[in-house]
Amino acid sequence: MPYSTRLGSLVMNGSVVPFKDHSFEDRSNILRKWSQSYVPALRQTFHSLSRLFLNIWAATGPDVGPALGFPRNPVHGKPAKGFDFKFMQFSPASEPKVLETDVIIVGSGCGAAVAAKNLAEGGHRVLTVDKGYYHPAEYLPMSELHGPLLLFEGGGSQPSDDGSVMIMAGSTWGGGGTVNWSASLQTQAFVREEWAGRGLNFFTSAEFQTCLDRVCHRMGASTDHIEHNHGNQVILEGARRLGYSAKAVPQNTGGNKHFCGYCTFGCGSAEKQGPVVSWLPDAARAGAQFIQGYTVNQVLFEDRSGTKSAVGTKGVWKSKDGSEEREVVVRAKKVIVSAGTLWSPVILLNSGLKVTSLPLCLIATLNHMLIPVRTLKLDKT
Amino acid sequence: MSAQQLNLLAPLATSAPDLPADQALTPEQWETLLAVAETMIPQIRPAVGTPAKAQLCLPDSEYQELVEELRRSVESPPDHSAITRYLSESPTSYELFGHELNRTLSVKLRDDARKGIRFILNAQKYVLSSISPMSDWPWE
Numbered sequence: 001m002p003y004s005t006r007l008g009s010l011v012m013n014g015s016v017v018p019f020k021d022h023s024f025e026d027r028s029n030i031l032r033k034w035s036q037s038y039v040p041a042l043r044q045t046f047h048s049l050s051r052l053f054l055n056i057w058a059a060t061g062p063d064v065g066p067a068l069g070f071p072r073n074p075v076h077g078k079p080a081k082g083f084d085f086k087f088m089q090f091s092p093a094s095e096p097k098v099l100e101t102d103v104i105i106v107g108s109g110c111g112a113a114v115a116a117k118n119l120a121e122g123g124h125r126v127l128t129v130d131k132g133y134y135h136p137a138e139y140l141p142m143s144e145l146h147g148p149l150l151l152f153e154g155g156g157s158q159p160s161d162d163g164s165v166m167i168m169a170g171s172t173w174g175g176g177g178t179v180n181w182s183a184s185l186q187t188q189a190f191v192r193e194e195w196a197g198r199g200l201n202f203f204t205s206a207e208f209q210t211c212l213d214r215v216c217h218r219m220g221a222s223t224d225h226i227e228h229n230h231g232n233q234v235i236l237e238g239a240r241r242l243g244y245s246a247k248a249v250p251q252n253t254g255g256n257k258h259f260c261g262y263c264t265f266g267c268g269s270a271e272k273q274g275p276v277v278s279w280l281p282d283a284a285r286a287g288a289q290f291i292q293g294y295t296v297n298q299v300l301f302e303d304r305s306g307t308k309s310a311v312g313t314k315g316v317w318k319s320k321d322g323s324e325e326r327e328v329v330v331r332a333k334k335v336i337v338s339a340g341t342l343w344s345p346v347i348l349l350n351s352g353l354k355v356t357s358l359p360l361c362l363i364a365t366l367n368h369m370l371i372p373v374r375t376l377k378l379d380k381t
Numbered sequence: 382m383s384a385q386q387l388n389l390l391a392p393l394a395t396s397a398p399d400l401p402a403d404q405a406l407t408p409e410q411w412e413t414l415l416a417v418a419e420t421m422i423p424q425i426r427p428a429v430g431t432p433a434k435a436q437l438c439l440p441d442s443e444y445q446e447l448v449e450e451l452r453r454s455v456e457s458p459p460d461h462s463a464i465t466r467y468l469s470e471s472p473t474s475y476e477l478f479g480h481e482l483n484r485t486l487s488v489k490l491r492d493d494a495r496k497g498i499r500f501i502l503n504a505q506k507y508v509l510s511s512i513s514p515m516s517d518w519p520w521e
Contacts, residue, residue, distance in 0.1 A: 020413060024420065024432060024434060049421070053418045056472075062470070064467060064470070066459055067455075067463050069455040138392065155484075
């Protein structure tokens, strides 16, 4: 059906009344027809615009927070000072800055930060880099407007190609560990078995469980100190009445009670034991170095005795205020790519690796919040 | 509480990335889009005098009942004026909405989605009120 020709005919057939000049009642009726239209594009446009307007209004409307009883600043929790990371700075120049280290870790999130601590404390020279920037605890939690823009990929959310799913992924120093709701889940059995089934036997070993326990212990991950909000209580009680199994998710609050409710825009009390509070400061104390604002474009490879070996990275550093840029090349004995589910595959593909050679566990470690485009309403139990 | 004490409790201010220099839409498209926005999120007021185009006016008793219902639904109820300000707020009553909508349309939206919105806005600028709505047409 030549939909575009029909609409084009509408425009060309002339006008009677501009939309903006209709009464509120007529405007509402017109939009209601959009929402129920037989034309999929019109229905989708209605729903997309509705979501877009509500999201922007919720984040910017001066009277929304006060009416909802949602203050800008947390009522619970004591503001704290963030760790003083000493990031490397570079002066602008046309030739690349070349650095040398033992291990370069691309990423600063949950995986990267643990690696940084362990390797630095093991006596290696470690350089941890991230394309995101550090926002110390004094600047957290950020507002509903700035948080998505400064702490998340895509300015808040990243749509899948077909638009059916929106992914919220942290993009900041500390990665997803800076913006998560303190959730600290140990890898479930069926996931470990799937990985082992693809040749990664380590994940069903006792040694892996020991690793998980050490990580959780360092962060104080526990359900002991949780005080559930009303919504959680409804879910838990509803599950109980339905005979469903339901469990609380352990939180890495370091053994403290913490229920300020603002985690996703950063922890202003530095109580959430994420990468920037626990692992990366540990790494710093063990001599690790850091670069923020460094976008790694490629892992560099060299042929060594017939084997292709990773020898470093190439990318662009941009200062936090955006005024300076420099190409930076890092030569390293080992390269660890822990840039998150969205970016690790991109970096490796851009480095010339083929899809079949990518570690399969990259596909399984999707720890992001996936927002289906249609939402379900939770009824009262 | 003094200003200095307040600073100890509130996070330090952050700066959003610069707003795009260009507008994603033409002035006419903006007019239509903002008219749609203020219809979807209208000002809600008691029915006094002639309502403006973007106002949902309710009989006074209904309006007061709505205010009380909203107050009851919040754990620490705000005062009456906070609710009435909320109800009378709309996207066109403050500048920031338009700026951030432009940022989304210019930077965050994919090209095909942006073209789709422009097309719909151009087609919907005028509505033929003398014939049946488009959704009732026999689309093939």
